[in-house]
Amino acid sequence: MIELKNVSKSFDSNQILKNISATFKPGITNMIIGGSGSGKTTLLKCMIGLHEIDAGEINYDGVDFSKLDFKEKIPIRKEIGMLFQSAALFDSMNVEDNILFPLNMFSDFTKEEKLDRINFCLKRVNLENVNQLKIADLSGGMKKRVGIARAIAMQPKYLFCDEPNSGLDPKTSIIIDNLIREITLEYQITTVINSHDMNSVMEIGDHIIFLHQGQNWWEGSNTELIKSDNQEVNEFVFASKLMKSKYQ
Amino acid sequence: MFFYHFGKYLLFLKNVFTKPENLKVYWKEIVREMNLIGVGSFGIIAVISIFLGAVTCIQTAYQLVSNLIPRDIIGVITRDSVIIEFSPTICLLVLAGRVGGSIASELGTMRVTEQIDALEIMGVNSSGYLVLPKIIASVITIPMLVVISMFLGIFSAYLIGPLTGVISGAEFISGVLRDWNPYIVFVALIKTYIFSFLLSSISAYQGFYTKGGALDVGVSSTKAVVYSSVLILFADYLVAQVLL
Structure with missing residues (x-):
């Protein structure tokens, strides 16, 4: 399980992530969604240690990964x-x-x-x-x-996927999505997927975090996502006519 | 700015020279790099050395048109110039372009295509794994190339002298053997080891910290060649000042 507690990150004076807290459980597909510039990639890079966070905690099964030095991180990185x-x-x-x-x-x-x-x-x-x-x-x-x-x-105990469907045709995208889901269930991995592909979100998103302006704006499952009355969530989810006709 | 990069370069070297995770994997990389850097550069070094020796012989003869100067001095000057300056410095400047540019663009491309991030996430010391084999391979193979270059340079001068009529073969050999001081080979090798290290580490530093995309890989390669060439010339001056 991965737990984020009040994670913040700035580049120079530009604050990208603001007090993000979330829990990613094993055996389900956790997804981080949001528009361009919402901080998805930064959050993912902070979680895997490619960026140092300014404040907060990133706990991998109770161990605060963000406080470890390079050598101490190696056992977790191997997982x-x-x-x-x-x-x-x-x-x-x-x-x-x-x-x-x-x-x-x-x-x-x-x-x-x-x-x-x-x-x-x-x-x-x-x-x-x-x-x-x-x-x-x-x-x-x-x-x-x-x-x-x-x-x-x-x-691995933890699997991170950054935009796994980008550049793929719809058929291959579904194959990749299903593959990630099968592997997650089969090996009970804590999987975190960073995506803005709504088909993928609706297909495999068991637990979804919607980032907006660097904040954890909304959290829930894919079925709750389409019923949400949050304005920003609706604008993002139903941006395409296809999603509107299918779910609204 | 200079101190920022100098400090970052020293920290980079500290990471490069940490204990490898798996010696067997590193050894395989060292052998691969020795092939790329050493064997891959042999052709260009051979061509340069042959022309350097020949031109040195002819130009020295041209400048010594006097009956008061013994002809075998051409052999002495050619030998010393090739060993102490031309082979270590000119060859390394050419290698700064060939090897330095290649190291910087390889690492730069790996950086912008997230291959270095992939290594780091796996828990691999990316600077150690990617850079240490390149530095070791450079420091082993480039001095070998320079020694070959010395022989080729002097040999080509020996061939071109009689061929153009500026000096006979016997006079040239007599000059090459006259007042022989092995210390110049020692100085040349010290230079080569220092230049090889500078070339590989500076180019790796430039490539490793590339930011952006394809255009920036080109910028890093250019910087790698320019900075290593300038620092090789600066180090050349320092070594000459200290050791001669």
Whole structure:
């Protein structure tokens, strides 16, 4: 479980996050939504330690991650899997080496065990016989799947996904969404997804946080989201005609 | 601004030289970088060295048109110029462009495509993993290239002298062996080790802290080449002042 307590973050004089508190439970898909510039990416980067917070606490199962130094953070970081918007795969390596990297760095597995784990992770994301492919030869959807395979290679307790559907066609988006949800349920991972794709939110959003002007403006499930009487939430959720016709 | 970057550069080096998480993975990277930096730069260094030696021989002969000066002095001057200055400095300036630019653009691209963030989230010391192998590979392979460059430079002068008629082969050899002082090789190697370290670490620093997008990767590469070239020349002056 991840708990945020009064998290604040500023860049120079510009306050991006204002006293954000929230709880992300394991086994459900937690989503952070909000318009551009609302602070979603900053919050995610603070949670994974890429940005230092100015005030507040980020607790990973009771341990305040934000107060730890680089070395103290390593045990928690080993339990974190991250799927980046661009997948952030190492383009100097092939698919197999990308998934092998965290295993080589931190596990005591034998060569055979590592290979088994790689093949298991690839199979789990519905990719097979792609081990030797170069990253440049993969499609956008395949890159995301390899990104997920790399993220789950070390059997993480926490999974973060930054805009997992960006740049993907609707069909592939649904596949990626369902994959993230299945993995979350199967391994009881604490999953936090940063998204502004409303289809995705309605499809898999068990617990949603709506950020507005750097604040936790609204919190609830996807069914509560469409019934919300909050003006900012409604403006965001029903911005498209499709959402209006489907849910209003 | 200078002190800000100097302090940040020192902190960067502190992170680079921390204990590696997994020596086996680092060793693999060092070998890969040695191949990229050392073997990959051999061609350009060979071409430069051959022309440097030949031009030094011909121009020295041109400036020493006098019957009072023994011809074998051309060999002495060519040998000393190539060993103490041309091979370590000119080769390193060229490598600042080839290797420095490549290091900065590789790390810059990794930064803007979030690959460095991915490493950090995994708990990997990204500066150590990405930069230490490059520095070690540079400090091992570049001095080897410079030694090869010295031999090639002198050998090309030995070939071009008799070919153009400015000096005979025997006179050139006599000059190369005259008043031989191995200390100049020591000075040249000290220079090379310092320049190699500066080149790789400054370029890595520029690339590692790239902010923005593709355009900024280009800016970082340019800065890497310019700053390492200027600092190589500055270090050249300091070493000459201290050791000669």
